[in-house]
Amino acid sequence: MSNTPAPALSVLDLVPVRTGQTSAQAVAASLGVAQAADRLGYRRYWFAEHHNMPAVASTAPPVLIAAAAARTERIRVGSGGVMLPNHSPLIVAEQFAALEAIAPGRIDLGIGRAPGSDPVITQLLRQSGTTSDVDRFPDNINDIVALVSGEGATVRFTSGSTYGVHATPAATTTPEVWLLGSSDYSARLAAAFGLPYVFANHFSGEGLERALALYRTEFQPNEQHPEPRTFLTANVIAAPTAEEAEERALPQLHMMARLRTNMPLVPLETVEQAKANRDFDGLAETIMAQARSRWFVGTGADAASALSSFAQQHGVDEVMISPVAAAYDGEPADAAPGRIQTLELLAADLLG
Numbered sequence: 001m002s003n004t005p006a007p008a009l010s011v012l013d014l015v016p017v018r019t020g021q022t023s024a025q026a027v028a029a030s031l032g033v034a035q036a037a038d039r040l041g042y043r044r045y046w047f048a049e050h051h052n053m054p055a056v057a058s059t060a061p062p063v064l065i066a067a068a069a070a071r072t073e074r075i076r077v078g079s080g081g082v083m084l085p086n087h088s089p090l091i092v093a094e095q096f097a098a099l100e101a102i103a104p105g106r107i108d109l110g111i112g113r114a115p116g117s118d119p120v121i122t123q124l125l126r127q128s129g130t131t132s133d134v135d136r137f138p139d140n141i142n143d144i145v146a147l148v149s150g151e152g153a154t155v156r157f158t159s160g161s162t163y164g165v166h167a168t169p170a171a172t173t174t175p176e177v178w179l180l181g182s183s184d185y186s187a188r189l190a191a192a193f194g195l196p197y198v199f200a201n202h203f204s205g206e207g208l209e210r211a212l213a214l215y216r217t218e219f220q221p222n223e224q225h226p227e228p229r230t231f232l233t234a235n236v237i238a239a240p241t242a243e244e245a246e247e248r249a250l251p252q253l254h255m256m257a258r259l260r261t262n263m264p265l266v267p268l269e270t271v272e273q274a275k276a277n278r279d280f281d282g283l284a285e286t287i288m289a290q291a292r293s294r295w296f297v298g299t300g301a302d303a304a305s306a307l308s309s310f311a312q313q314h315g316v317d318e319v320m321i322s323p324v325a326a327a328y329d330g331e332p333a334d335a336a337p338g339r340i341q342t343l344e345l346l347a348a349d350l351l352g
Contacts, residue, residue: 078108
């Protein structure tokens with residue numbers, strides 16, 4: 001490995017649900033991974049927001065964040081992210097102000113603009129009457145930043161009168177707000193607001209270099225963030241052997257192919273189920289090969305070295321890994337040995 005400083009490591013969790021696993025067992029497994037990340041010295045642990053997917057149980061990031069905060073001691077916990085069009089900005093601000101009160105100095109509020117679901121679920125979410133207008137996304141970001149601050153926000157009426165609003169009565173610390181995205185729009189918005197930014201490289205690596213260049217070039221410094229601050233996400237699997245790592249990658253690759261080819265979604269396969277599956281055609285195989293080319297899969301030493309080079313190439317000092325190692329038949333349903341193994345092997349090389 002080179003003499004360049006090793007990047008800090010963080011974790012992104014979608015709370016995967018595999019065949020035969022209940023939601024309760026999937027959540028228990030993810031909380032075990034969060035505790036391992038805390039023990040091993042990872043910097044932060046974020047939960048994504050997705051809805052109505054058989055293989056994903058991360059539907060409510062604030063609830064999962066509270067559970068993880070209660071089971072960890074020093075790691076930052078947060079959202080990666082809250083999909084703002086699904087929610088009222090005030091409710092998001094209140095939830096994360098409450099989380100900050102539970103774990104002061106340890107809460108990250110990552111915010112995204114995508115719905116995180118299909119059109120039917122998006123419509124159901126918006127029927128609740130508590131969602132925000134996607135066209136007002138920039139204004140809603142400003143509102144949330146103000147609401148979680150100690151000073152709060154001010155509502156101004158057409159009559160000229162004002163009304164003070166606070167997400168919590170007496171904040172002394174605030175959650176750190178991050179903008180998430182995989183497009184020029186999100187990069188430019190984060191730069192204009194002078195906020196930290198994360199490119200969703202784990203989902204789509206296309207446009208990475210351009211997005212980072214736009215963010216860094218157009219960044220508007222402020223008192224809280226005098227310089228641009230960013231890190232990258234990546235799908236990672238580390239195992240004692242390269243063969244095991246590739247086997248543990250196969251179920252997630254199958255899920256990616258299902259998503260991209262509109263095949264019916266199912267719970268995540270076990271390794272044995274994935275190896276026996278012959279349902280995928282040439283297009284699906286091409287999609288899986290393209291996805292695999294952007295993942296970091298191999299022994300701990302090989303994955304760690306590749307991640308270090310990746311961080312150095314893009315000028316970041318932190319990489320948030322999505323540990324997508326699937327399970328073998330017979331592994332405990334309420335634990336995630338492959339995902340924890342990935343964290344442990346990377347930590348041995350990069351976190352000392």
